[in-house]
Amino acid sequence: MTQLTILRYPDPRLHTVAIPVTAVDARLRKLAGAMFEIMYEAAGIGLAATQVDVHERLIVIDVSESRDQPLVLINPAIVWASAETRVGDEGCLSVPGIYDGVERSIAVKVQALDLDGKLCVHSAEGMLAVCIQHEMDHLIGKVFVEYLSPLKRNRIKTKMIKQKKDEERDSVS
Numbered sequence: 001m002t003q004l005t006i007l008r009y010p011d012p013r014l015h016t017v018a019i020p021v022t023a024v025d026a027r028l029r030k031l032a033g034a035m036f037e038i039m040y041e042a043a044g045i046g047l048a049a050t051q052v053d054v055h056e057r058l059i060v061i062d063v064s065e066s067r068d069q070p071l072v073l074i075n076p077a078i079v080w081a082s083a084e085t086r087v088g089d090e091g092c093l094s095v096p097g098i099y100d101g102v103e104r105s106i107a108v109k110v111q112a113l114d115l116d117g118k119l120c121v122h123s124a125e126g127m128l129a130v131c132i133q134h135e136m137d138h139l140i141g142k143v144f145v146e147y148l149s150p151l152k153r154n155r156i157k158t159k160m161i162k163q164k165k166d167e168e169r170d171s172v173s
Helices: 026-041 126-139 150-172
Strands: 046-048 058-061 071-081 085-092 095-105 107-113 119-125
Touching: 026 046, 026 058, 046 126, 058 126, 071 119, 071 126, 085 126, 095 126, 095 150, 107 126, 119 126
Parallel strands: none
Antiparallel strands: 046 058, 058 071, 071 107, 085 095, 107 119
């Protein structure tokens, strides 16, 4: 597998809608493993395949402090979400260094395949519920900054473009 890199906002590939996974096989298990590696290396708690330019419905998550509770969701679908919501600060590996308030359901139930191809239902609340909703947005081509005002979103876009140019300049010199 080629080395995965996390796409950064405003990369247009982040807006690609992911297609359903058709086979849970060795290739997919290898991809999930590589996604966990890059997520842990970047100190993240969740990563959607879309963020590494693989446009399939695959998410990896680990919200544990000990980083030993990996969760893989293949073709996830939220089958229930609480009516009660909360605004909480979110960040994203594709928008490094930016955090802002996003309103999310405080609890969800998600149905997905696991790495054995078995259908599972997971109940989640708190940080895990937020993370699932955030990563599922990536699968439909939505980045969390799209919940923010156009003014904030444009400021973030400008900052990310400048940051990328600075990094490219620094790597050349």
